[in-house]
Amino acid sequence: xxxxxxxxxxxxxxxxxxxxxxxxxxxxxxxxxxxxxxxxxxxxxxxxxxxxxxxxxxxxxxxxxxxxxxxxxxxxxxxxxxxxxxxxxxxxxxxxxxxxxxxxxxxxxxxxxxxxxxxxxxxxxxxxxxxxx
Numbered sequence: 001x002x003x004x005x006x007x008x009x010x011x012x013x014x015x016x017x018x019x020x021x022x023x024x025x026x027x028x029x030x031x032x033x034x035x036x037x038x039x040x041x042x043x044x045x046x047x048x049x050x051x052x053x054x055x056x057x058x059x060x061x062x063x064x065x066x067x068x069x070x071x072x073x074x075x076x077x078x079x080x081x082x083x084x085x086x087x088x089x090x091x092x093x094x095x096x097x098x099x100x101x102x103x104x105x106x107x108x109x110x111x112x113x114x115x116x117x118x119x120x121x122x123x124x125x126x127x128x129x130x131x132x133x
Contacts, residue, residue: 034115
């Protein structure tokens with residue numbers, strides 16, 4: 001997996017591309033956050049559990065590896081998205097959210113998922129040399 005700088009750079013480039021195409025800041029933020037989300041979950045939760053602020057120097061114990069296997073699986077992200085969209089549809093059915101908001105949530109999830117898939121593809125193709133590169 002690549003370090004933080006390549007993920008941030010690709011996230012910013014894809015966010016800029018999406019912003020130039022759609023002119024919506026929330027879509028750009030969704031793809032940028034999606035590109036960082038798997039590592040934020042993996043390293044952030046492990047750092048909190050280990051009681052440290054040094055996110056790039058967490059001990060890669062069993063808890064880290066279990067989170068890593070959960071966040072690097074495409075099926076898990078699609079399953080979470082399916083249940084979130086199912087919840088949004090349920091709330092739409094009971095008139096808690098409007099149809100326009102439902103479509104916006106679906107579009108936001110698609111851009112988030114594109115960012116996550118980009119992150120996972122980068123993890124598969126680029127070998128990490130350190131926490132930053």
